[in-house]
Amino acid sequence: MSYRIPPEPGGMERHVECLTREQVAAGHQVSLAFRHGACVPDGAAPIPTRPCAASRVPAVVSDRLAFAAQVARALRGVPGGPRGVDLVHLHGDHVEALVLGPACRRLGVPLIVTVHATLSERHRRLARHAFRHVAGFVALGEATAADLRARGVEARRILAMSSGLELSRMPPPSPASAREPGLIVSVGALNPMKDHGLLIEAFHRLARDRRGLRLVIAGDGPERDRLGRLAAAGPGVKLAGALPREEVYDLLGRAQVFVLASRRLAGKGEGVPTAALEALALGTPVIVSSHATLDPVVTNPNAYRVFASGSADSLVAAVATVLDDASARERMGTLGRQAAEALDWPVVARRVEEWYATTLRRVARRDRGSGGRRGALCAALSSTHPAASEPAPTSPERGNARRKGDVIVYFACPGAGVTDEWSPTARISRGMPRRVACLAANELYASLRATSAAREEPGKGNLRAPLMRNKESWSR
Known part of the structure; x- marks a missing residue:
C-alpha cells in the first residue's frame, strides 16, 4: 500500500x-x-x-x-x-x-x-x-x-x-577524464526540506574566487520561483527541472561533485536519499548535510563527506576541499562504488x-502465547464449553442471559440478509481478552459453515437465512 x-x-x-x-x-x-x-x-x-x-x-x-x-x-x-x-x-x-x-x-x-x-x-x-x-x-x-x-x-x-539501486539500468562509472571540471550537481525536489537555497548561496561564494564553476539542480517543486531569483544573483546556476532517469544518470556521471543540502523540518526530514546513493554508484564524490547522512547504509566514513546542516560556511569548506583534491575525489569514487554494490535491488x-x-x-x-489460543478456544467452544450447547436467548430477552463478568459474542451471518436476528455463539469466562473471544467466535462460525456444507443437507449448504431463523437448529 x-x-x-x-x-x-x-x-x-x-x-x-x-x-x-x-x-x-x-x-x-x-x-x-x-x-x-x-x-x-x-x-x-x-x-x-x-x-x-x-x-x-x-x-x-x-x-x-x-x-x-x-x-x-x-x-x-x-x-x-x-x-x-x-x-x-x-x-x-x-x-x-x-x-x-x-x-x-x-x-x-x-x-x-x-x-x-x-x-x-x-x-x-x-x-x-x-x-x-x-x-x-x-x-x-x-x-x-x-x-x-x-x-x-x-x-x-x-x-x-x-x-x-537499479544497478543493471545504470551506466558504468565515468573516468576522471570524462568529468566536467567545476560541475556541481544536486538532484531533488525543489521544496524547503532540500534546502537548495543554501547550496545556491554557497555556490555564489565559491564562484567569486573560482572561474568556470557551474551548478545544475535537477528537480521541480513549489520553490522554483524563489530559487530562480536566488540563482539570478550570479552566473553559473541552472535549474534543469525534472529530468528523465537516463538524463539524471548522465548528469551525475559528468559531475565532479554531488551535493545534497537537506535539512530537517518540524514536519518532515530526509531518510536515506536515493539520489546520493546513485551518485555513489556512478563514482561521483558525494557531500551531504548532517541531516541527510547515509548511516547505516555506507559504513565507511571516507566514502563521502558531511557538512553541518544549515551552515553555508561548512558547505563552502567541504566543496572547496573536494574540488581541490583530485586524489580524494578518486578515492571517494572508488569507495562509493564499492558501497553501492550491496544495494542492488x-x-x-x-x-x-x-x-x-x-x-x-x-x-x-x-x-x-496469547491470541494463539484461538484454535484451542474453538475446540472448547464447539464441544465442551457450556455456552456452546446453551439455547440461544431470543430477542429482546437475550440480555437476561448475561452474567456479570461474562463476555457474550454476537455476530450476523454474512450474506444472510438478516438484520434483526443475532445469535450468541459463546459465553467466555471472566478474564478472557475480548479480542481473543471475538477471534474465537469467527473461527467457530467458519468451522460450523464447513461442517454444514460437508453434510450437503438440502437448504443447509451454508449458514444463511433459513438456518439462522431456526434457533433450535442453530443451537444444535
Whole structure:
C-alpha cells in the first residue's frame, strides 16, 4: 500500500515500484493499493478502492486517512479474502497506520510499515498510539529508526536499511577524464526540506574566487520561483527541472561533485536519499548535510563527506576541499562504488523478504502465547464449553442471559440478509481478552459453515437465512 506510485515523482514512489517488481519476479502474489499514479509492475494486481462510510469523516481531515480507510475495507475483497493474505506492507507513516493498524489486527493480518523519512515532531503522541498494532518496521536510515524508538517502538521490531539501486539500468562509472571540471550537481525536489537555497548561496561564494564553476539542480517543486531569483544573483546556476532517469544518470556521471543540502523540518526530514546513493554508484564524490547522512547504509566514513546542516560556511569548506583534491575525489569514487554494490535491488528485496519471515515468526510466537489460543478456544467452544450447547436467548430477552463478568459474542451471518436476528455463539469466562473471544467466535462460525456444507443437507449448504431463523437448529 502506497499513497503514490510512479509516474508520480519521488524516491518512495520508485522504491515501491522496484520492490513490487522484484517480489513478483521472486514468485510472490502481490496486490497493490494506491491513490495517485498508474505504473503497476507487470504481474501485480491493483486493488480497487472506493469511498465508503468509514472514509467520509477522515476525508475532511486528511485524504491519506481516507485512503487508508478505503484500503482497510478493500482488503476483504482481495483474492482469498483476508485469510489469504500473508501480510500487508504499508509505505507511509503514522497517518495511514492509525487506520490500517487496527483494521489489520481485527483481520488477523500482520502489518509491516516502511518509513521512508524522519517523522514529524508535531504528532509524537499520535504516532506512539498509531504504531501499537504494527508488527514490524523498515526504517530507511538510522535517523528514521531513532525516531521510531523515540515513539515507543521496540528495537527488535525495526530493521534499518536503505532503498535499493537499479544497478543493471545504470551506466558504468565515468573516468576522471570524462568529468566536467567545476560541475556541481544536486538532484531533488525543489521544496524547503532540500534546502537548495543554501547550496545556491554557497555556490555564489565559491564562484567569486573560482572561474568556470557551474551548478545544475535537477528537480521541480513549489520553490522554483524563489530559487530562480536566488540563482539570478550570479552566473553559473541552472535549474534543469525534472529530468528523465537516463538524463539524471548522465548528469551525475559528468559531475565532479554531488551535493545534497537537506535539512530537517518540524514536519518532515530526509531518510536515506536515493539520489546520493546513485551518485555513489556512478563514482561521483558525494557531500551531504548532517541531516541527510547515509548511516547505516555506507559504513565507511571516507566514502563521502558531511557538512553541518544549515551552515553555508561548512558547505563552502567541504566543496572547496573536494574540488581541490583530485586524489580524494578518486578515492571517494572508488569507495562509493564499492558501497553501492550491496544495494542492488535483488539484494535489497531479499533483505525485505527475510524481514518478512522474521516478523511473521515473531507474530506467531506472540499469538501462541496469547491470541494463539484461538484454535484451542474453538475446540472448547464447539464441544465442551457450556455456552456452546446453551439455547440461544431470543430477542429482546437475550440480555437476561448475561452474567456479570461474562463476555457474550454476537455476530450476523454474512450474506444472510438478516438484520434483526443475532445469535450468541459463546459465553467466555471472566478474564478472557475480548479480542481473543471475538477471534474465537469467527473461527467457530467458519468451522460450523464447513461442517454444514460437508453434510450437503438440502437448504443447509451454508449458514444463511433459513438456518439462522431456526434457533433450535442453530443451537444444535
